[in-house]
Amino acid sequence: MNRRRFLQFSAALVGSPLLDRAVFAAAADEKLPVTGRDEPALAGFDRMMLGFMEKNEIPGAAMAIGRGGRIVYARGFGYADVAKKEPVQPDALFRIASLSKSFTAVAILQLQETGKLKLSEPAFKILGYKPHLENGASVDPRLWQITIAQLLHHTGGFDRDAKESFDPMFQSFRIAEAMGTKPPAEPRQIIEYMMGRKLDFDPGMREAYSNFGYCVLGRIIEKLSGTPVYATYVEREVLKPLGIHRMRIGRSLEKDRAPGEVRYYPRNDERVNSVFGGGKRVPMAYGGWYLESLDSHGGWIASAPELVRYASAFDHPDSCPVLKRASVEELFRRPKDTGFTADGKPRDAYYACGWEVRPMGHGTMNTWHTGLLDGTSTLLVRRCDGLTWAVLFNKDYDAKGKALCGDVDPLVHPMADDVKTWPKGWEFEDNAIKG
Secondary structure, three states: OOHHHHHHHHHHOOOOOHHHHHOOHHHHOOOOOEEEOOOHHHHHHHHHHHHHHHHHOOOEEEEEEEEOOEEEEEEEEEEEEOOOOEEOOOOOEEEOHHHHHHHHHHHHHHHHHOOOOOOOOEHHHHHOOOOOOOOOOOOOHHHHHOEHHHHHOOOOOOOOOOOOOOOHHHOHHHHHHHHOOOOOOOHHHHHHHHOOOOOOOOOOOOOOOOHHHHHHHHHHHHHHHOOOOHHHHHHHHHHHHHOOOOOEEOOOOHHHOOOOEOOOOOOOOOEEEOOOOOOOEEEOOOOOOOHHHHHHHHOEEEOHHHHHHHHHOOOOHHHOOOOOHHHHHHHHOOOOOOOEOOOOOEOOOEEOOOOEEEEEEOOEEEEEEEEEEOOEEEEEEEOOOOEEEEEEEOOOEOOOOOEHHHHHHHHHHHHHHOOOOOOOOEOOOOHHHOO
């Protein structure tokens, strides 16, 4: 199939599950477009990204690298919208999924700095929500023991993979029906519903990744900051001081896609019932779940350079614009419970506050987080040598069902190690990002 016929075919298939299987067919006839400032010394990253995308049939991606507080690399690859032949720009917006958790953790630590909370406080007592009880159920007394710190560390007692459990953040229609409200369920409704269920384990006993825990943290931010909307607080107190102005909470439906936001192409783009009700069948990435309710654990959209700018802010704790040194240290501190093995030995890696952490010796550490939603896979890394990078894709999995963020991570590190001379780079808001 030549490129012209491919693009005509793609345009006819917008919204179809067939599009994902056809979307990369043009690669055999023509190279994917690359946008942004060309840095000859870093051409290896271009080759690595293009080869990775061709191998895994990825429509579009963006990558940015920071060093010494400056952007040294920012490139867009492939298509933001295949049918419209719209190349990904280096500052294109992507759903960042669970990279969102770090922003929530920073906001919580800011509130601790101002004396509005302590991490040791019971989380659910702060909210004052009324549990939704079904069929004579009672509130699990352990609920009131869960602390803010345990929610940050994923040790609150919620395990989405437990036999009798699930991830409520992706069961919005089910919860709205149980609550007798119009779908999709909002965060407060989800929390009140979950407050009526049994915990999966004793708080603090083990770690189980919990989107729901970070949903609760978002509502605590709203309650204690006096700002009714979580995103408004983060935009004002976390993003604005860093000069980040385009990040925002994403929208569920394609018609509400933000200016400069890519289109998403899940590997398995099956049609499902819309979370908004009405019996309409929609692509999973556009109405299969309610993105707006994922705000504090997975709802943000951002560009790769913005994420690098944000992550680099913690490189110098004494001059961090959004947290004091003690809070930066808390952000990456080893948890007392799950940061150690049963016999008391420090784990090689652990989950801190919205970041995965691996100590590298001599007081240094690598910190990172990945994100995954239908149609998007993301990676943000802070390395112990001062390098920071973000890689964003508008596809989720490879052909074997492995998340792209996990596939690309081991490719970036050796590429960075091989760079002999890094360019000087440019300021974050410099027009050179466009190339």
